[in-house]
Amino acid sequence: MKVAIGSTNPTKIEAVRNVLGGLIEIIPIDAPSYVSEQPFGDEETLTGALNRARECLKKADVQFAIGLEGGVTKSDHGLMVINWGALVDFDGNEYIASGARAVLPIEVEKEIQSGKTLGEAMDGFTKRKGVSKKEGAMGIITNGRINRDEMFAHVVKILVGQYEFNKELQEE
Ligand SMILES: O=P(O)(O)OP(=O)(O)OP(=O)(O)OC[C@H]1O[C@@H](n2cnc3c(O)ncnc32)[C@H](O)[C@@H]1O
Numbered sequence: 666m667k668v669a670i671g672s673t674n675p676t677k678i679e680a681v682r683n684v685l686g687g688l689i690e691i692i693p694i695d696a697p698s699y700v701s702e703q704p705f706g707d708e709e710t711l712t713g714a715l716n717r718a719r720e721c722l723k724k725a726d727v728q729f730a731i732g733l734e735g736g737v738t739k740s741d742h743g744l745m746v747i748n749w750g751a752l753v754d755f756d757g758n759e760y761i762a763s764g765a766r767a768v769l770p771i772e773v774e775k776e777i778q779s780g781k782t783l784g785e786a787m788d789g790f791t792k793r794k795g796v797s798k799k800e801g802a803m804g805i806i807t808n809g810r811i812n813r814d815e816m817f818a819h820v821v822k823i824l825v826g827q828y829e830f831n832k833e834l835q836e837e
C-alpha cells in the first residue's frame with residue numbers, strides 16, 4: 666500500500682510514519698496549500714490541509730493522501746497555534762481532523778502581528794533556526810512534552826481511524 670503526505674517537513678512525514686508503520690510506502694510530495702504562507706483561523710488552515718491532500722492525489726497513484734497544515738487563530742486568551750489535517754482517499758472520500766492548540770507567548774504574538782510567520786517568530790523567540798522542522802511551537806511552549814511530530818501523529822490517527830471506520834462500514 667502507498668500513501669502520500671503533502672509536505673516535505675520532517676515533522677509531518679515522521680507523524681505519518683509513526684502512525685502507519687514501516688510496511689507502508691510513504692511518499693512525501695511538496696504539495697501547494699493554495700493558502701497564505703501563514704494561515705489565519707480554522708477555515709484557512711483547514712483549507713490548506715485539504716488542498717495539499719487533494720493535490721497529492723492528482724500527482725501520485727496512492728490509496729490515500731494526507732495534508733497537514735499549521736496556523737494561528739485569535740482567542741480571548743491570546744493568539745493560539747492551531748493545526749488541521751485532511752485525508753482524501755482514492756474514491757474521493759474526505760476526512761478532516763484538528764489537532765491540539767495552545768496560547769503562544771505574547772512576544773511571538775507581537776512578531777506575527779508585525780508580519781512574521783509563526784516559524785520565523787518561533788526562531789526569533791528561541792534564538793534558533795528551523796524550530797518548525799523540529800519540536801515546533803507546541804514543543805517549545807509545552808517544554809518538550811508534545812513536540813510537533815507527536816501533535817501531528819495525533820491528527821493522523823484521527824484521520825486514518827475515520828478512513829478505516831468508513832471502509833469497514835462499506836464492507837458490511
Ligand atoms: O513545508 P511545510 O509543510 O509547508 O511546513 P511548514 O513548517 O511551513 O508548516 P505549515 O505550512 O503547515 O505552517 C504554516 C506556517 O506556520 C508556521 N508554523 C505552523 N506550526 C508551527 C509550529 O508548530 N512551529 C513553528 N512554526 C509553525 C510555519 O513555519 C509556516 O510559516
Ligand SMILES: [Mg+2]
Pocket residue numbers: 702
Ligand atoms: Mg509552509
